[in-house]
């Protein structure tokens with residue numbers, strides 16, 4: 517009875533918070549719904565985490581329009597199943613799976629070397645894969661795991677594939693998240709538990725979330741710098757960020773209040789297929805973005821410089 521009351525009160529608080537969050541939700545940066553059907557035959561798309569959730573539906577929708585679709589996934593069994601589903605749903609057999617584990621920069625480099633050898637051009641790079649609740653672990657690359665998966669690895673991947681994107685004026689989409697467009701504090705880069713949180717709220721779930729939001733905010737901020745740098749060197753490569761609100765993450769947390777939070781988010785916010793449709797319409801539109809982030813050139817440059825250093829990238 518007591519447990520039921522706690523869950524009810526918790527859910528009520530959650531509903532009110534969600535209603536407030538929705539009230540102040542940012543409008544998408546650019547979104548032009550389009551009725552036009554785009555034929556993507558001859559175009560190549562890479563979708564990280566294309567085996568599930570938003571990534572899966574983006575892959576399916578691009579494949580349905582005829583694109584050569586590369587699913588970049590850490591688990592080849594799941595990728596193979598997704599590939600079969602996509603072929604069945606779209607009758608496009610030009611679907612390839614490649615192994616990419618963002619928790620290992622070695623596999624990121626191997627993936628990029630393979631793609632650079634096999635593809636003449638990349639039209640769309642969708643940095644969709646992301647993860648939360650990974651705890652305070654260091655990867656084999658010496659980086660904080662949440663930061664590596666959500667920011668450093670996509671940063672390295674995008675840099676290594678830039679030439680192929682420039683070749684065809686491709687588009688890069690960085691999938692961040694609602695509440696993930698915050699200011700990046702340089703002292704927080706690659707940290708699990710920034711001081712302010714460590715002193716006040718040391719709960720591991722909170723630390724997990726802070727690391728995730730900070731890493732996603734860095735991905736958001738770096739999009740600004742990618743766009744700025746490509747503006748001078750990259751022809752008309754476009755960089756977008758999209759901020760989905762719904763998430764499949766509830767599937768990965770089984771206990772405690774956080775599971776209720778994710779469950780309600782899943783129920784109340786748009787489903788992954790809807791988020792995917794918005795993303796696909798965005799990349800198919802003629803939209804281009806000229807302004808991102810917080811317009812702090814020093815911060816953007818410094819984030820870029822430190823990121824290059826941490827992933828061992830010469831630019």
Ligand SMILES: NC(=O)c1ccc[n+]([C@@H]2O[C@H](COP(=O)([O-])OP(=O)(O)OC[C@H]3O[C@@H](n4cnc5c(N)ncnc54)[C@H](OP(=O)(O)O)[C@@H]3O)[C@@H](O)[C@H]2O)c1
Nearest residue numbers: 565568569570590617618619644645646693694762763764
């Ligand atoms: N408010 C928010 O912050 C918010 C809300 C919704 C979505 N999003 C973002 O939207 C994106 C898609 O989320 P979703 O809801 O569709 O979740 P999902 O279904 O859990 O998809 C996440 C994908 O990322 C992959 N992935 C996780 N760790 C990886 C790694 N180390 N290497 C390679 N791939 C890895 C997963 O692979 P496995 O299947 O093998 O685990 C899965 O394919 C994520 O970037 C997420 O952060 C953010």
